[in-house]
Amino acid sequence: MSARQRRLLVALTVGCAALVASCGKSDGGSSAGAAPQPEPGATAVGDVPLGDVAGAAQSTLATQFPNPYANDPQAVQQGHDLFIKMNCAGCHGYDAKGGMGPNLTDGYWRYGGVPASIFNSIYQGRPQGMPAWNPALPPQDIWKLVAYIQSLGGSYPAGQYQAWLQGDKQGDNVPAEVAASLLPDQAASTPEPKGGTANAPSVPPQADIAPAPGTGK
Amino acid sequence: MDTCIKIIERASPLLLRRSLAGAFALLLCQPMVAGAQLSGASTPPRAELGTGTAPPSPDMTIPEPGMKAPAAAIDSPEPPLNNAHANFAPNDPPGEWRRQARDYANTRYSPLDQITAANVAKLRVAWSFSDGTPNGHEAAPLVVGDTMYIVTPFPNLAYALDLSKAGAPIKWSYDPSPTPLAIGKACCDTVNRGSVYADGKLIYNLLDDHTIAIDVKTGKEVWRTKMGDVTTGMTMTMAPFVVGDKVYVGNSGGELGVWGWLAALDVKTGKELWRAHSSGTDKDVMIGADFKPFYSWMKGKDLGKMTWPAGMWKTGAGSVWGWVSFDPETNTIYYGTSNPGPRVPSQRPGYNLWTSAVFARDATTGMAKWAYQFTPHDQWDYDGINEDLLLDLTFDGKPRKVLVHFDRNAFAYTIDRTTGEVLSAEPFAYQNWSHGIDLKTGMPKVVAEAQPKPNVKVNNVCPPDIGGKDWQPSAFSPRTGLVYAGIFNICMDVTDHPQSYIPGTPYDGMEMTRHAAPGGNWGEFMAWDPVAGKKAWSIKEQFMTMSGTLATGGDVVFYGTVDGWFRAVDARSGKVLWSQKLSSGIIGQPMTYLGPDKRQYVAVYSGVGGAAMVSASEPGFPPRGGVLYVFSIDGESPHSAAGMLTTEGAVPAVRSERGMGGKP
Numbered sequence: 093m094s095a096r097q098r099r100l101l102v103a104l105t106v107g108c109a110a111l112v113a114s115c116g117k118s119d120g121g122s123s124a125g126a127a128p129q130p131e132p133g134a135t136a137v138g139d140v141p142l143g144d145v146a147g148a149a150q151s152t153l154a155t156q157f158p159n160p161y162a163n164d165p166q167a168v169q170q171g172h173d174l175f176i177k178m179n180c181a182g183c184h185g186y187d188a189k190g191g192m193g194p195n196l197t198d199g200y201w202r203y204g205g206v207p208a209s210i211f212n213s214i215y216q217g218r219p220q221g222m223p224a225w226n227p228a229l230p231p232q233d234i235w236k237l238v239a240y241i242q243s244l245g246g247s248y249p250a251g252q253y254q255a256w257l258q259g260d261k262q263g264d265n266v267p268a269e270v271a272a273s274l275l276p277d278q279a280a281s282t283p284e285p286k287g288g289t290a291n292a293p294s295v296p297p298q299a300d301i302a303p304a305p306g307t308g309k
Numbered sequence: 310m311d312t313c314i315k316i317i318e319r320a321s322p323l324l325l326r327r328s329l330a331g332a333f334a335l336l337l338c339q340p341m342v343a344g345a346q347l348s349g350a351s352t353p354p355r356a357e358l359g360t361g362t363a364p365p366s367p368d369m370t371i372p373e374p375g376m377k378a379p380a381a382a383i384d385s386p387e388p389p390l391n392n393a394h395a396n397f398a399p400n401d402p403p404g405e406w407r408r409q410a411r412d413y414a415n416t417r418y419s420p421l422d423q424i425t426a427a428n429v430a431k432l433r434v435a436w437s438f439s440d441g442t443p444n445g446h447e448a449a450p451l452v453v454g455d456t457m458y459i460v461t462p463f464p465n466l467a468y469a470l471d472l473s474k475a476g477a478p479i480k481w482s483y484d485p486s487p488t489p490l491a492i493g494k495a496c497c498d499t500v501n502r503g504s505v506y507a508d509g510k511l512i513y514n515l516l517d518d519h520t521i522a523i524d525v526k527t528g529k530e531v532w533r534t535k536m537g538d539v540t541t542g543m544t545m546t547m548a549p550f551v552v553g554d555k556v557y558v559g560n561s562g563g564e565l566g567v568w569g570w571l572a573a574l575d576v577k578t579g580k581e582l583w584r585a586h587s588s589g590t591d592k593d594v595m596i597g598a599d600f601k602p603f604y605s606w607m608k609g610k611d612l613g614k615m616t617w618p619a620g621m622w623k624t625g626a627g628s629v630w631g632w633v634s635f636d637p638e639t640n641t642i643y644y645g646t647s648n649p650g651p652r653v654p655s656q657r658p659g660y661n662l663w664t665s666a667v668f669a670r671d672a673t674t675g676m677a678k679w680a681y682q683f684t685p686h687d688q689w690d691y692d693g694i695n696e697d698l699l700l701d702l703t704f705d706g707k708p709r710k711v712l713v714h715f716d717r718n719a720f721a722y723t724i725d726r727t728t729g730e731v732l733s734a735e736p737f738a739y740q741n742w743s744h745g746i747d748l749k750t751g752m753p754k755v756v757a758e759a760q761p762k763p764n765v766k767v768n769n770v771c772p773p774d775i776g777g778k779d780w781q782p783s784a785f786s787p788r789t790g791l792v793y794a795g796i797f798n799i800c801m802d803v804t805d806h807p808q809s810y811i812p813g814t815p816y817d818g819m820e821m822t823r824h825a826a827p828g829g830n831w832g833e834f835m836a837w838d839p840v841a842g843k844k845a846w847s848i849k850e851q852f853m854t855m856s857g858t859l860a861t862g863g864d865v866v867f868y869g870t871v872d873g874w875f876r877a878v879d880a881r882s883g884k885v886l887w888s889q890k891l892s893s894g895i896i897g898q899p900m901t902y903l904g905p906d907k908r909q910y911v912a913v914y915s916g917v918g919g920a921a922m923v924s925a926s927e928p929g930f931p932p933r934g935g936v937l938y939v940f941s942i943d944g945e946s947p948h949s950a951a952g953m954l955t956t957e958g959a960v961p962a963v964r965s966e967r968g969m970g971g972k973p
Contacts, residue, residue: 179817182815192493219490220489
């Protein structure tokens with residue numbers, strides 16, 4: 093543990109001591125009505141790709157790591173409390189619509205907009221000033237923050253991972269009938285299709301996709 | 310519909326009171342923006358504030374439509390309205406602009422007088438320059454000799470433009486490559502307030518807490534000094550200030566629990582000579598035996614520590630992100646300190662010295678001479694960093710050396726700069742947090758209901774956090790005796806949320822919605838009589854007026870608006886003589902210079918951002934985009950004739966795709 097991490101933990105401990113009620117409440121969330129799924133390990137979540145998958149393959153990993161607290165109202169409330177107490181609101185706004193940091197209520201996610209990607213952004217931090225909240229926050233608390241963000245509409249819609257990666261979404265001012273003609277049938281694309289095992293990509297990897305030598309950035 | 314003018318003359322008290330009632334203003338100036346009344350998710354209890362006080366408004370005359378500009382400025386100059394004057398040291402060449410305020414006294418006055426009320430309407434764009442960065446542009450360009458120097462918001466690029474060639478091509482450009490981490494630590498956009506020229510170097514601050522100096526001949530970095538750790542939430546946005554062999558720099562981060570300071574570096578080497586903090590022990594603050602504050606409540610040992618709950622001064626902010634002034638006669642520098650942290654006052658009982666204050670320090674040793682706290686225990690983020698204009702004037706029949714300061718708390722202070730005594734403090738913008746400043750004690754009389762409370766929504770507190778005027782600097786003309794400033798007419802609904810200190814994250818806690826104050830206009834441009842302590846005239850603006858101001862020897866004053874109008878105004882009457890819509894909102898600082906062709910040019914950056922973004926949901930709010938505009942009469946320059954002109958550049962523009970939204 094670096095000196096800085098130690099300082100952070102000390103600061104958090106001090107902060108929690110001053111705010112016993114709130115910090116205590118946000119721990120664990122064991123009283124949630126719907127019993128949470130087993131805690132996903134952060135290392136496994138690390139397998140979620142940040143970009144598209146080479147070879148135009150579709151990743152199914154995103155759907156393998158659903159938020160165990162999604163749609164859990166108590167967890168959403170606890171996520172909201174954490175959002176205030178951990179100073180998230182200071183950067184992202186009390187309405188989460190952005191300020192120093194980005195808007196978290198829309199579908200624009202530089203580092204991925206599925207719940208597991210959002211978890212990673214909080215867990216790992218991001219290079220433009222977003223701090224890493226591991227180890228300051230346990231994974232449960234990070235998932236609750238993700239649940240709160242999801243409750244604001246800030247993520248890719250369920251089942252729309254590939255579509256949103258490719259920009260298949262309607263603009264704000266498009267009439268519904270036009271939008272319907274632009275978008276593929278959303279119902280059809282909701283669960284990963286093809287009936288087969290989830291890890292079978294629908295597009296086979298191409299053989300000749302390696303970039304030519306010397307063209308790397 | 311866009312602008313309405315209040316022309317104001319010397320007031321009879323009766324008329325003054327009538328105009329205070331606002332009836333005239335409403336008739337003349339249609340409300341442009343409905344003041345938002347928040348309907349709310351009713352959870353937090355609310356407190357409603359009553360109406361506040363408008364500043365003493367002079368009475369007004371209605372300008373005739375198409376009224377001719379007074380030609381007096383050219384033929385028979387009218388005497389100034391008062392005897393206020395300034396020392397224009399270091400008396401740089403009249404055609405140049407070597408530091409952000411042009412002079413030590415912070416007047417932003419240029420003696421150039423080719424552009425006057427008679428010809429200013431013929432101003433046209435001579436050339437323009439896009440610097441490739443999208444964030445808020447708050448700096449003035451510099452001109453030294455036949456070269457213009459500009460610095461950009463993050464990633465803090467520097468350009469030297471050759472004014473002697475067609476289209477002012479790039480002589481050199483420099484990318485200091487600050488860390489992207491700084492982007493997310495800057496509270497209020499990744500702005501930079503400009504550079505200073507000294508000793509053959511261009512000196513400025515990087516957002517990631519480094520001060521750098523570039524050789525203006527070669528464009529190469531001469532020195533780089535690390536001033537702080539950006540991972541703690543500290544950034545640097547202010548323009549360095551140079552006197553002799555010293556460059557003065559300060560930090561930003563009042564919303565992130567930094568420990569504020571002003572430091573002096575050696576101009577030649579960048580070596581740090583001393584650093585004076587804004588809180589802590591007397592040693593930290595560089596307070597010694599020579600420290601003589603005027604008011605007794607600021608006298609005592611270690612007040613920068615004792616006026617805080619235990620230890621909280623270490624994260625108490627008091628950052629130094631504004632302007633420095635210098636009085637050569639007494640070898641004194643003056644500057645302001647930011648709000649205390651966290652912004653939730655209930656967490657830090659006490660005066661929280663020396664935040665939201667002004668310091669006078671020995672320019673050589675850095676030791677404090679006096680200080681004055683504008684807003685003790687600052688509960689609204691009123692800060693104290695706005696510019697201090699050093700003027701000499703007669704007050705109550707006695708000649709006084711004063712400092713004129715328009716504080717964010719909406720009061721205009723005239724302070725004896727040799728003693729720290731407040732001579733007058735009058736509101737210049739709408740406010741309801743105070744019943745005024747007690748001149749015996751120097752303390753504001755606070756309205757109890759205007760104080761924020763934890764987890765309670767208090768509606769309609771005026772001004773809001775960004776004040777009756779923010780950092781945007783004013784200008785003084787010795788030809789009129791007036792000080793000119795862009796100000797705000799804004800209020801806030803505020804809910805305080807108690808905070809924990811987590812390094813590198815906001816130590817803030819103010820949830821706010823801002824809206825226009827009574828009248829509906831967000832902005833105003835005013836001429837202030839510093840002797841009378843009241844406005845001479847003012848112009849209401851629909852949008853925030855957050856640009857710097859330029860005063861000139863041609864008796865024309867320049868300013869810009871957040872919706873992108875660049876205006877020239879008659880310095881005496883306030884009549885708008887010329888307006889030009891630029892590509893983005895204007896929060897830069899206009900300046901003027903003589904080209905190599907001895908023609909007078911006026912330059913200003915367009916590029917909205919910074920605190921102006923609080924009004925980003927107003928209809929008509931412009932998009933971002935940093936473009937420098939340079940104007941001349943008829944747009945003429947030696948290289949703008951008809952024909953096939955070509956670029957004689959020395960180098961290509963430096964890569965600049967590192968701004969927000971660009972390469973991560």
